[in-house]
Amino acid sequence: MPSRDPLPPLSCLRAFEAAARHGSFTQAGGELSLTQSAISRQIKRLEDDLGRPLFERHYDGLRLTPAGEHYFRVVQRLLRELRDETARLRRRGDDRQLTLASSPTIASIWLARQLPDFQRAHPDIEIRILTVEDPHRLDLAEFDLGIYYHVHNEVDPPGVSADAIFSRESVAAVCSPAYLERHGAIQSPAELLTRHTMMVVEDHYHDWLTWELWFRELGQEWQPPIHTLRANSFQLLMNATLAGQGVTLGWMRLLAAELEQGTLVQALPQVLSSRGHLSLFTPEHRHLTEPMRAFRDWVLR
Template sequence: MRSTRYDIPPLDPLLAFEAAARNLSFTKAASELFLTQSAVSRQIQTLEESLGVKLFERRPRALLLTEAGQSLYRVSQEVLQRLHDSARKLRGAAEVRAVTLTTTPGLAALWLIPRLARFTGAHPGVDVRISAGNEIVSLDRAGVDLAIRYTQSDRAGNARKLFGETVLPVCSPELARDRARPLAEPVDLRHHVLLQLDDPRAAWLDWQLWFHALGIEELQPAAKLHFSHYDQLIQAAVSGQGVALGRHPLVRGLLREGKLVAPFKQDVCSSRAYFLVESSAARSKPEVRAFIAWLLEETEKETLGDGPNTNACP
């Protein structure tokens, strides 16, 4: 096979020409390129001889582009800019190793971020970029490596299950010790403020469903506080503002730290679980494989730790 060869001007004279044409000055071009004026002049002469045309019209007090020079200047600017952009992009890709992940705000704030230092400490050269939201995005189109999705098992497709979820009431230790309003059994919740998540996509986190699962008739609490984000609801519970439906494993860390307590042991399995989804490009990235391995180790700890066994749920 015969090799092809591009009949193009040499790069150094072309760079000198572009700088001189842009500045309309050999002196300014020389300063920009860290060359002498005579060196720039020689580069331009070499280029003109290579092309067989005059590129500049030299006047006593001005430097003008010829018609051929104007044509070459337009093309050279475009070509050099594209080379510059491509080189910058390639260098950036080689220098930065990153894992991009999308998940729900609740999982990001309450479960993933508190553990993330263990991964970044073991992999200091890898950037982790988390996008928290309830919208399901196409990983390949959005350029995202991984997603941890909260959905029903029959809608998860071929995604890998990380852990299930159980739900039970949680509150601050101070609220649990309130002798005027003891929390000895679930019906005692009628004396307390219940923290309610107002999200049409999370109807299964309604208090009445938990009461129904335990066979408790309609129960009217002292009051309700409503929240649009689960992590805010849990923060309200930590600060003693009421009783929340705690989602294991999201609140397990707060229970271990003693910031929350579970006054009752009756937990209910959620119909949803957390699943890991990978983009097609992620499989070839070592940093993403390392993150997945770490993530699976962390989720394995959930099944071996204290509290409800979330993997026993469907």
């Protein structure tokens, strides 16, 4: 009679690692594009195979058992090493490909405008863009370099170093000319709060740049605005701003082309120095390929 395979299925290990990391079968399912019940079945199969429970089910969520804690550390380390080595082998198979990670807004508004210059200088390098809104959700094995706003000790994803692309950056209220034509010129910050539609991004990653902070750091009185358009995507709000639906906070150098072309205008003269810098993220302890070196040299110039 054949002996039992000593290794559990990879699908069970991935489900266990995600559930242990999130402390939730539902969130693990969301990450792996599976239902909560599918994750639960994978965990049950793994627990049956091991002959011991890995989780304790409590009214307020999941907790790892002592055996589960130890197994989680082992599984997480091995899956990370497997992902890293797989990515390295794939890159060796196509060592002229460069994968750039960025937020959808930065990728569409800024990076896409800059890349033609790089590609003219390096026509043999194939570019692949990976869009992930929150840099904390980046998998270090899936990209070569990243471009995000970096705030030291606040937007500080683990495992990467950050080099500022813009050493100085400012933030101002911006809108489309069409919006001003319909609603009239904005005379003061206080008028924004009562007469205009303010774009509000509901995203933990962008909590370091909010309308309330902008008002307070400029010494302006703050109160919740009467009219808002809210979304959890800065890209969606920026597209709505370009379409004339309201006023948003924007980084002036990131939006330089839109301001120069006149598709956006500065709605008020007040400007605040940005706490964040558009930065190049480089995974630490990664061997820099020739395409990575070429892009780093180009973008940091």
